[in-house]
Amino acid sequence: MTVNRRTFMGTSAAAAAALAAPMVKAAGHGRPKVIVVGGGAGGATAARYIAKDSKGEIDVTLIEPTRTYYTCFFSNLYLGGFKTIDDIGHGYGTLAAGGVNVVHDWAIGVDRDAKTVSLAGGASLPYDKLILSPGIDFVDGSVPGWDLSAQNAMPHAYKAGSQSELLKAQLMAMPEGGTFAMVAPPNPYRCPPGPYERVSMVAHFLKQNNPTAKILIADPKAKFSKQGLFEEGWQNHYAGMITWIGPDFGGENVSVDPAAMTLNIDGEVNKVDVCNVIPAMKAGRIAELAGVTDGNWAPVNAADMSTKADPDIYVLGDASQQGDMPKSGFSANSQAKVCANAVRGALTGSKVFPAKFSNTCWSLIAPNDGVKVGATYEATPEKIAKVDGFISQTGESAEVRKATYEESEGWYTGITTDMLG
Amino acid sequence: MADRAAHNRRTVALAAVFWMCAAPSFAQSGDIEAGRDVFQRCSGCHQVGQGARNGIGPHLNGLFGRAAAGLEDFRYSKSFQRAGAGGLEWHAETLDVFLENPRAMTSGTRMSFPGVKDETDRANLIAYLRTFSDNPANIPEADPTARARDHDLDPAILALVGDPEYGEYLSGECTTCHQAAGGDDGIPSIVLWPEEDFVVALHAYKNKQRAHPVMQMIAGRLSDEEIAALAAYFGNLEE
């Protein structure tokens, strides 16, 4: 207690200032240029923060093919009937008005020597810094019998929008007493509690509309996120409806036949009415095309999210391999802000502050029965490392669970505003 | 407010004296659950919560920050109307005085109730009642629910001058949930709080005196300087 706090504060401020990276002079063209590929949780946040904080000093272009971003977060609540599809769709108008040049196109290639991004529409755009936040694509062949051409018969609904609507339509059309099957993905994948929140929301819908229906989950993982909380909730709200088949009982040995609507679990053929196949995942393809992936994901430096492969290319969110953070919208948004601060510092000489990350994932089990898990993280030389965390407890009171759900609603408004303005 | 400002000045002046011994130690603010029990003494006449209506006494939703005799559809005693016109507002401190001995504050009140003599019971009751007031109901440290003696934070911590630029960077961690424009649905607004309230609240989470797990975790690793920086940033945002 005898340390002089003011002196200490002075030192830490100086330390922060000393982290400011040397300024990159943009060669040959006026304002430095940042291109962001992917207008989701990571990309939209990064674009917005760089444009906002640089106050016009940096030229920010966002490449995103869709006009409306449907959030995967709360897409399960849409399945359960708690949200409409319009509730989870967001446009890019406010972002554009905030100074981001929004280009609705696909990025199809990156020339790292020329420092240009080529677009499906034919344009080629130069960058000083390139930020990729393309989310996920699926690993070919991870569920035998399934490929993208089968996604209408057996939707993944793991990219939100038309896939979510399709899965909901199939759920509503299920015959009385029918079976809803899910093939759960192997680690690592986006939103660890996502499949199990989905099961909860489907169960809620069926309990109201088709109470003799059954849910069957084939899972390659021996345990899953918030398992104790979900199992308690399923017992409380949906007793007898849900069967979970883990790897001990062949849950990792599955194949599907989309034409016959069958799911084969360890040799046993199940005729099902809806089959939600969530395949294994990898970084969005553009990361691979840019040559910054190693295996399925793009390894990054924890301090600023720059890739190990190229200091001028950054990868955010689900596509990155960063260490301990789960692949979530909250994580992507958190990483984007660290990255935005570092990129701005590198391009304009503004102050760069130390990286700090956090995540909280809320899940809804039944009406007003919300649970959450969260942690804080820091940058180490090796990875983003977990510092501290918490998880909701089993047996919590109804009031606590209700407050947790209401909080998730607040978070949803908060994060979508933070991403898109 | 005047009281609180004076209190701040006092703590700053005393900072040097308490430098060595002022480990943070809070007087706990009231216990909401216990307050629910205390409220049973009031519920014969007053309703509170969803659908509460005026009865023998006025309903108590949205009480905090309301002027005395402030409901249009309740017929208050002359005594209360005078007090309201004279500027009496319901804050934690005024309620505390009133509840201790109602007739001492408004001699002509129709509320025939001897008062809640026990200080802890009163604190609990007030904590319970403020859960039915709009924002900042869930922020006990913010006016009008604040009580100057709710905290006993090291004056040196309160005296720290935060760096708003650092605060702006750190605020990114807050705005994932708390809307920067001050919206408030499910998660309270934190913009334009008086800096001291902000500092006190975050330290209460950091020291695990306030109960929210996400906030305990986030505040838990913020340094004193970082909390001051955040307070400086959020306290001075333009509307």
Ligand SMILES: Cc1cc2nc3c(=O)[nH]c(=O)nc-3n(C[C@H](O)[C@H](O)[C@H](O)COP(=O)(O)OP(=O)(O)OC[C@H]3O[C@@H](n4cnc5c(N)ncnc54)[C@H](O)[C@@H]3O)c2cc1C
């Ligand atoms: C069912 C479900 C529930 C979830 N629930 C939660 C939750 O409650 N909380 C939470 O925090 N997270 C949740 N998530 C996870 C969250 O949605 C993702 O982690 C998050 O969206 C990742 O952000 P991102 O920026 O990496 O990718 P995305 O948000 O997927 O954004 C990627 C964007 O890039 C675009 N894109 C891809 N390739 C290209 C290209 N070549 N050119 C241009 N644009 C391209 C895509 O169109 C897309 O808009 C959930 C996910 C699912 C599936």
